[in-house]
Amino acid sequence: MSDPDLDLLPEFHTSVQRFDKGSRIPGWDRAADLDKDPAEVPDPADTEVPAELRAVIEAEMARFPDIHSAAIPALFAVQRRDGWCTPEGIRQAACVMGVTPAYLTSVATFYDMLNTEPCGPRQVYVCTNISCSLCGADELLGLLQEELQGNEEVNLRGFECLGACDIAPMVSVDGVYVGPVPFDEVPELARQIVAGEDPLPGRQLVKRPSADPKVSGSQATNPEGSDA
Numbered sequence: 206m207s208d209p210d211l212d213l214l215p216e217f218h219t220s221v222q223r224f225d226k227g228s229r230i231p232g233w234d235r236a237a238d239l240d241k242d243p244a245e246v247p248d249p250a251d252t253e254v255p256a257e258l259r260a261v262i263e264a265e266m267a268r269f270p271d272i273h274s275a276a277i278p279a280l281f282a283v284q285r286r287d288g289w290c291t292p293e294g295i296r297q298a299a300c301v302m303g304v305t306p307a308y309l310t311s312v313a314t315f316y317d318m319l320n321t322e323p324c325g326p327r328q329v330y331v332c333t334n335i336s337c338s339l340c341g342a343d344e345l346l347g348l349l350q351e352e353l354q355g356n357e358e359v360n361l362r363g364f365e366c367l368g369a370c371d372i373a374p375m376v377s378v379d380g381v382y383v384g385p386v387p388f389d390e391v392p393e394l395a396r397q398i399v400a401g402e403d404p405l406p407g408r409q410l411v412k413r414p415s416a417d418p419k420v421s422g423s424q425a426t427n428p429e430g431s432d433a
Contacts (some may be wrong), residue, residue: 244305252300258282262301272302277314280319289320317365324360327351329398330377333363335369345374345386352395358396372410382410 220360259265265278279302290313292306299306313319318328331337331346346363353359367382369375375384378398386394390405397404405410 244307246303246305247296247300249300252296254297254300256287258260258286258294258297260383261299262298264300273304275302276309277316278305279320280309280313280316284319289323289324295429318362325356325358327359327398327401328377329361330367331361332365332366332369332373332375332377334366337373337375338375339354340385341388342374344388345391346377348388348391349376349395353390353398369410372408375410376404379402383408384410398419 220257231417237335249428253262260284262275262279265275265282266272267276275377279298282293283298287294289373290309295309296306299309302309302400310321313321323383329349331342332348333342337345342363349361353361364377367375367377369382369384372385375382376394378394379381383394386405386408390408394403394405403409
């Protein structure tokens with residue numbers, strides 16, 4: 206005997222891709238090469254670093270009492286420039302920071318939003334954690350995969366949690382949070398992603414009214430309904 210409430214749920218026809226030992230990121234558990242020479246800080250004399258990249262990393266380093274705290278911003282700067290954390294970009298960042306490339310590689314391979322292999326420049330994440338999953342995230346991911354199939358410009362994948370349960374099921378498009386995303390709007394969202402357009406403007410989290418007048422990018426509203 207079927208439960209009528211369960212019959213209303215969407216048909217989940219996709220699964221989150223996982224790699225060895227359940228990881229969502231390839232290569233996270235690759236064994237260290239014990240035959241390699243000890244890691245060394247790149248010599249500034251023979252490491253050419255683009256001035257723009259150097260300026261960004263040095264500005265981040267100046268924000269922290271311990272320069273190691275700038276590792277993530279430095280790696281994101283490399284990723285924004287190259288599309289992923291390339292070995293050469295990591296070496297350049299390590300040279301500026303005065304750390305070994307191995308140190309930055311260990312950070313890059315730990316964090317899910319840092320890519321250590323070539324991928325499409327457009328980063329599209331579908332949250333598949335509990336709140337989004339209960340609202341049809343698996344179906345949403347599957348529909349987007351169908352729409353964007355074969356497009357090498359888009360790095361589309363399921364993501365463990367994007368911290369936006371209030372707009373489930375939701376998608377992050379190059380850092381822009383969009384949701385809830387109805388299934389019938391997926392083709393338009395996919396078209397906008399491919400075209401580089403603003404994704405579903407009416408559903409972006411940053412454009413929602415907020416009671417906090419300091420919230421950037423949104424029109425603050427008084428919770429009591431007053432303009433005061």
